[in-house]
Amino acid sequence: MKVNNIAYACLTQHCENGHKDKKIINWIQNDLSETGFTYGDFELESNKIAHVLKDSGIQVEDVVSIFLPRSPKLISSFFGILKLQAMSCILFSTLGEDALLDRLGNSQAKFVITKNSLVRKILAIKEKLPELKNILVVDKEENRDEFILSLPALLKNAESDFVYPHQVDAETPAFLQYTSGSTGKPKGALHVHGAIQDIVQAFQEILQPEADDRYWCTADPAWITGLSYGIIAPLNTMTDSIQFGGTYNADHWLKIIKDKQVSIWYTAPTALRMLMQENEEKFNEVRINSLKRIYSVGEPLNPEIYNWGKKVFGTEVYDNWFQSETGSIMIANRPGLEVKPGSMGKPRSDINVFIMDDDIKARPIGLQGHLTLQKGWRSMFRTYFHKEAAYAEKFRGEYYITGDLAYQDEDGYFWYVSRSDDVINTAGHLVGPFEVESALLEIDEIGDAAVIGADDPILHKKIVAFIVLPNNVKWDRALELKCRIYISNKVSTVAIPSEFIITDKIPKNQSGKILRRVLKAYYEGKDPGDISTME
Amino acid sequence: MAITEKLTQVFREVFDDETLVVTDEMTADDVDSWDSLSHVNLIIAIEISFGIEFKQNEIQNFGNVGELKQSIEEKLEKNCR
Numbered sequence: 001m002k003v004n005n006i007a008y009a010c011l012t013q014h015c016e017n018g019h020k021d022k023k024i025i026n027w028i029q030n031d032l033s034e035t036g037f038t039y040g041d042f043e044l045e046s047n048k049i050a051h052v053l054k055d056s057g058i059q060v061e062d063v064v065s066i067f068l069p070r071s072p073k074l075i076s077s078f079f080g081i082l083k084l085q086a087m088s089c090i091l092f093s094t095l096g097e098d099a100l101l102d103r104l105g106n107s108q109a110k111f112v113i114t115k116n117s118l119v120r121k122i123l124a125i126k127e128k129l130p131e132l133k134n135i136l137v138v139d140k141e142e143n144r145d146e147f148i149l150s151l152p153a154l155l156k157n158a159e160s161d162f163v164y165p166h167q168v169d170a171e172t173p174a175f176l177q178y179t180s181g182s183t184g185k186p187k188g189a190l191h192v193h194g195a196i197q198d199i200v201q202a203f204q205e206i207l208q209p210e211a212d213d214r215y216w217c218t219a220d221p222a223w224i225t226g227l228s229y230g231i232i233a234p235l236n237t238m239t240d241s242i243q244f245g246g247t248y249n250a251d252h253w254l255k256i257i258k259d260k261q262v263s264i265w266y267t268a269p270t271a272l273r274m275l276m277q278e279n280e281e282k283f284n285e286v287r288i289n290s291l292k293r294i295y296s297v298g299e300p301l302n303p304e305i306y307n308w309g310k311k312v313f314g315t316e317v318y319d320n321w322f323q324s325e326t327g328s329i330m331i332a333n334r335p336g337l338e339v340k341p342g343s344m345g346k347p348r349s350d351i352n353v354f355i356m357d358d359d360i361k362a363r364p365i366g367l368q369g370h371l372t373l374q375k376g377w378r379s380m381f382r383t384y385f386h387k388e389a390a391y392a393e394k395f396r397g398e399y400y401i402t403g404d405l406a407y408q409d410e411d412g413y414f415w416y417v418s419r420s421d422d423v424i425n426t427a428g429h430l431v432g433p434f435e436v437e438s439a440l441l442e443i444d445e446i447g448d449a450a451v452i453g454a455d456d457p458i459l460h461k462k463i464v465a466f467i468v469l470p471n472n473v474k475w476d477r478a479l480e481l482k483c484r485i486y487i488s489n490k491v492s493t494v495a496i497p498s499e500f501i502i503t504d505k506i507p508k509n510q511s512g513k514i515l516r517r518v519l520k521a522y523y524e525g526k527d528p529g530d531i532s533t534m535e
Numbered sequence: 536m537a538i539t540e541k542l543t544q545v546f547r548e549v550f551d552d553e554t555l556v557v558t559d560e561m562t563a564d565d566v567d568s569w570d571s572l573s574h575v576n577l578i579i580a581i582e583i584s585f586g587i588e589f590k591q592n593e594i595q596n597f598g599n600v601g602e603l604k605q606s607i608e609e610k611l612e613k614n615c616r
Contacts, residue, residue, distance in 0.1 A: 030564045069567070094568045117567050120552065247563050247570055478583055484576045489551040493572040 030246030049080025170194030298428025327379030
């Protein structure tokens with residue numbers, strides 16, 4: 001089956017239909033200055049980027065990684081890559097060297113588009129990336145050498161038009177979205193051009209934008225929400241949207257919503273919890289009359305936050321659920337469906353959701369089990385890139401096992417319970433404990449380490465690290481700082497543990513596997529249960 | 536050692552970037568990986584390096600490095616009294 005190339009669906013078709021000069025994204029910087037971008041702006045620059053990549057030898061299905069903070073250049077680069085039918089892989093600009101190596105190594109990226117100040121992170125691991133041909137730097141006017149090239153210099157000579165097939169096979173690979181597992185390295189969920197059909201259908205069914213709406217999705221495009229619902233869906237549906245290039249700041253965020261007349265706001269529970277820490281008078285002063293609906297995704301939206309949000313913003317807050325692997329919203333609260341505070345809502349059209357036991361048999365209403373989706377939806381990931389066995393493990397026959405535990409009530413609403421594995425959902429980011437432990441063990445002063453997730457009123461789950469020190473090492477603030485900085489720069493800032501607990505021994509079974517449930521029980525002051533397998 | 540020089544060393548260590556040069560106008564937007572999480576690292580590193588302590592309500596209130604520097608100076612002065 002043929003579908004529109006995502007780049008055609010989001011940019012080129014609108015230019016062809018007379019909307020080339022339509023301002024579609026208002027880009028707001030941290031100083032709250034604003035720049036408008038039209039379809040024509042993104043079309044022109046993505047054409048040039050496609051030329052640059054093609055002339056540099058990038059071919060169909062090659063991977064080009066975008067290692068940039070959110071920026072207009074990131075958007076143009078994404079579409080330039082898709083026009084070539086190469087694969088885009090957007091990475092968080094906060095990733096450290098180890099995390100970057102895992103992702104660039106697994107994807108075998110040929111090019112990385114980045115900014116000058118981030119180049120050093122790539123150079124530190126360059127020798128371990130034999131497939132990497134060039135780094136394209138977006139903020140350097142001249143090439144640094146033959147390996148580190150200036151994108152602006154290359155764009156100067158690139159042609160403005162780029163001829164590409166507007167229709168592609170629906171199964172043509174489009175982008176990789178990396179996600180963490182409870183064991184081993186991160187996995188790249190591969191999505192195809194056909195995914196856009198589900199991404200857009202869900203946008204219209206759940207977020208329901210209308211012609212006069214102004215939409216703001218706060219997610220970074222390295223996160224599936226930021227890509228599917230910050231870039232693809234609003235551009236495809238001609239939804240007037242804003243993007244904020246700055247960091248979280250309650251005053252700025254509220255000012256943006258008020259001054260820019262945001263009517264549909266798609267954010268995350270952690271952001272709402274952080275706003276909840278602010279003085280309530282601040283919200284009275286702002287009086288955001290434009291806001292019609294708030295959506296939340298990434299972690300469960302507990303009733304306390306729901307009720308607070310509804311009270312201070314005077315509008316409904318709709319929680320919804322999806323994953324990097326699902327590509328688009330699967331379960332959601334939305335207008336027209338009574339909200340049960342704390343619930344994920346109901347599946348959207350054509351999505352079949354079940355609660356299953358370990359043998360993949362349906363669980364009765366009200367009893368928790370594996371949140372399971374019947375496979376076959378259009379935005380379903382097609383594989384974990386170069387990790388077919390890990391992909392196969394996620395399926396049991398016709399069913400995709402999401403890794404979340406949930407239950408369904410008698411009215412058909414789904415309720416999130418927890419992860420079924422050891423992955424830690426902290427502020428909407430999935431962090432694999434293995435990545436953090438590996439980094440900790442690289443520090444000379446650390447003898448052994450184990451990491452768990454524990455409840456946190458702001459982050460949903462915080463990372464707690466248990467540390468074993470050799471006899472001659474003492475824990476102090478300087479060593480804690482060393483650990484924090486190391487994890488921040490090797491893995492990511494989101495992986496920094498909130499707590500370090502010094503212990504004599506990490507509980508492990510006889511094959512050396514960390515018994516995290518024992519650590520969790522210890523942390524929560526509960527009975528660890530059966531410890532007969534403990535070493 | 537001047538505060539700016541010492542602060543530059545702290546920034547370089549925290550953000551693992553030997554090329555960083557601290558200026559008064561610098562904000563989180565100018566430094567990769569300077570987000571709310573690594574900001575905690577920065578504050579701890581400054582506290583250890585300068586032998587001062589920030590109160591919880593001070594930590595998120597610096598508009599730029601200049602304001603951070605001013606706060607460090609005030610705390611150092613207090614320590615000297």
